[in-house]
Every structure is written in C-alpha cells, then in structure tokens.
Amino acid sequence: MQKYRKFLVLLALSATALAVSGCGASESTAAKTADTSATSMQADQEPSDMIFLDNTMYYDAGRTVFTQPDHTDGTIQSITAGGQKPARNEEASFDCQGAPYCILADGAAAVLTDEASGTYELFLADDTVEFQGVFKKKKELSDDTLKWLNFYYSLSESDRNALSMIPSEFAGQIPSGSTAVNETAVSGTSYPEALTQEELDATEALAQYYFTEEVTSFEGVDQIYPADSSDPQYHNSGIEDDYGPGNIIIYRVLTNLDRRDGNPFRYISIARKSKSDDWKIINSGF
Structure with missing residues (x-):
C-alpha cells in the first residue's frame, strides 16, 4: 500500500528493503560512487569512534543497540593517541578505557558508553548492517535495500518510527516490540x-x-x-x-x-x- 519516491522502495512480495550504514571511511572516489552503488555504504566522513576486537575494526554506527546486551566479552584495554586507528585487540580510538564490550553477532559489537544509564553504543564492521536488532552482511542484501536503509538511518528517530514497514529480507526476523511493525489507531484500525x-x-x-x-x-x-x-x-x-x-x-x-x-x-x-x-x-x- 505504501509508495515511496527515490530511495523509498515499494514493498511487495518481491520487493526488498532496509539495511544500515556501517560507518567507516569514504575516500573521494568512494564518496562519488556512494549514491550509485550500495556496495559503498560508508559515511561521508570516517567516524572518530572505532574499536578493534578479534582482529576486526568496528565503527560507531551512530546509535545505541536495539536490544540491551545480556553479557560482556571483555573490557577496552587501551586508547589510541591523537585519534589514530586502533591496531591492537581491545583498543579504541575514544575515551572508554575499562568499558565493557560484547560481541552481538559476526561484525557487530556494543560498548557500554554510559554506565549510569546502562547505554550501549552499537559498532559495526564495514561489511555488516543492522536493522531493528537483526544483523546481516551487505553481500546478502540487494543494492536497493542498502540504499534504502542508508537513507532510513539518515532520518530522525521520529521519522524512522513513522515508517510502518518490514523489508522482505528481514521479514519474520524482527524481535517483538519493534517499531517497524505496523501499529494501529486507538480504534483498532490502521489509518x-x-x-x-x-x-x-x-x-x-x-x-x-x-x-x-x-x-x-x-x-x-x-x-x-x-x-x-x-x-x-x-x-x-x-x-x-x-x-x-x-x-x-x-x-x-x-x-x-x-x-x-x-x-x-x-x-x-x-x-x-x-x-x-x-x-x-x-x-x-x-
């Protein structure tokens, strides 16, 4: 029923949608191709916040985790100087030494950035995307899906919540309570x-x-x-x-x-x- 212009793709039985930007560097060539090729889903600028775990670089996704972690896998042991990229395991590029972290999935991790509120920041490897707590590799998704979710996560939280759709590539995998599931009016009928x-x-x-x-x-x-x-x-x-x-x-x-x-x-x-x-x-x- 819903129609979308440009980045928004009509969801039908064969439609695809939704994935997230993984963060990471964009050199000038990659930046030029980002609008036409969903294989480059890096942000326009490399984020300052990175962590290196299990020989993998993770980039700050710019949002907190969808589901609160129920375990930890270690703590950040060292911080790089001058915003340099981490090069050792359990090293970060920002001030979080001693902070617990956990591996959420292959290519996804979380770091406790606010102990008082229990806030975990989401970090993704550059080959991994996330939607509503579901993690996938970019190679598993279509170009339209990657482009759509790159746009989706550029929206404000309220605008993201206004989208009542689940992409076919994530159908049946979204945790209960997801804001992506259609909600109805008080009368019980969706407008x-x-x-x-x-x-x-x-x-x-x-x-x-x-x-x-x-x-x-x-x-x-x-x-x-x-x-x-x-x-x-x-x-x-x-x-x-x-x-x-x-x-x-x-x-x-x-x-x-x-x-x-x-x-x-x-x-x-x-x-x-x-x-x-x-x-x-x-x-x-x-």
Whole structure:
C-alpha cells in the first residue's frame, strides 16, 4: 500500500528493503560512487569512534543497540593517541578505557558508553548492517535495500518510527516490540490500511500536486510516504482528530526545497467528511 519516491522502495512480495550504514571511511572516489552503488555504504566522513576486537575494526554506527546486551566479552584495554586507528585487540580510538564490550553477532559489537544509564553504543564492521536488532552482511542484501536503509538511518528517530514497514529480507526476523511493525489507531484500525489502494493513489496525487503545482516554491516532492497510525498528528485536537480511519491520511513529505535547505520531513493531512465527499487538504506543516 505504501509508495515511496527515490530511495523509498515499494514493498511487495518481491520487493526488498532496509539495511544500515556501517560507518567507516569514504575516500573521494568512494564518496562519488556512494549514491550509485550500495556496495559503498560508508559515511561521508570516517567516524572518530572505532574499536578493534578479534582482529576486526568496528565503527560507531551512530546509535545505541536495539536490544540491551545480556553479557560482556571483555573490557577496552587501551586508547589510541591523537585519534589514530586502533591496531591492537581491545583498543579504541575514544575515551572508554575499562568499558565493557560484547560481541552481538559476526561484525557487530556494543560498548557500554554510559554506565549510569546502562547505554550501549552499537559498532559495526564495514561489511555488516543492522536493522531493528537483526544483523546481516551487505553481500546478502540487494543494492536497493542498502540504499534504502542508508537513507532510513539518515532520518530522525521520529521519522524512522513513522515508517510502518518490514523489508522482505528481514521479514519474520524482527524481535517483538519493534517499531517497524505496523501499529494501529486507538480504534483498532490502521489509518493507511483503512484506505483502498485507489484512495491512497488519489490522496498521494493530491499531496504531489500541492507541493509541485499549487505551491511551486517547494519545487516538487523528493520523498513521500504515509504516516503510521502511531503518528501523534492524527490526534491533533480540532483538526486531524475530527476524522476517523477511512476518511483521513497523513503523508510525511520531503520537498526538494527542504532537502536542499536541510529541513526535516513535513506533513500534509488530507481528509474528507464522508466517503461521498471529495478529498481536501486540511493541514500542513512541520
């Protein structure tokens, strides 16, 4: 039911999706090919935080672990000087000497970075990706999947949570409680699933028209997807909250203008009083 532009890929039986960037260095040549080849999923700049364990370099994934580790495999024994790469086992490039670490999977590790809160930072080898606590090797995934998740993890946490999809390559493997699983409204009916594909097509076309033709300053749509039922915008008192499932849909939209200016996804709310009425835009903003 969900349609995605550019990096967003329509999930169907044969569709693929989701993987994560492993961090790591990008030289100028790799950076140029990153947009066209998912085999290079390194960040634009090499992260400062690295650890060397079992003769493998791990890079900070930029997020905490999905599931709290229940064991430790050792502690960080030494720290490199001047931001140099670690070269010895149990060595890190940042101040974490004595911190416990654990191996989560082949190519994935975690380091306790905040003892008071029990926070573990996720580290990945450059050939490994992660989605919702599931680890895979990049070679196991399609280029579209790698590109999509590279984009997925560039989103804010709230925008990631608004995506109600599980990629086919991760289907049936996501731990219970994952935010990637479709959530429903209080009524028990999912807002996106309450509409037919024809209704979704019509409302998305209206959103596309608004950002492309009606307000030309937005310069068109770069990415668009239906907001999940858990999105609080559906319960905006006096506006969206007046409409129930089947008569409202909210899209998260990244316009070309916002992408260039570094702005977050905005929303556009489209609703109707009843199934016999026309769809209308009732609200839009950040």
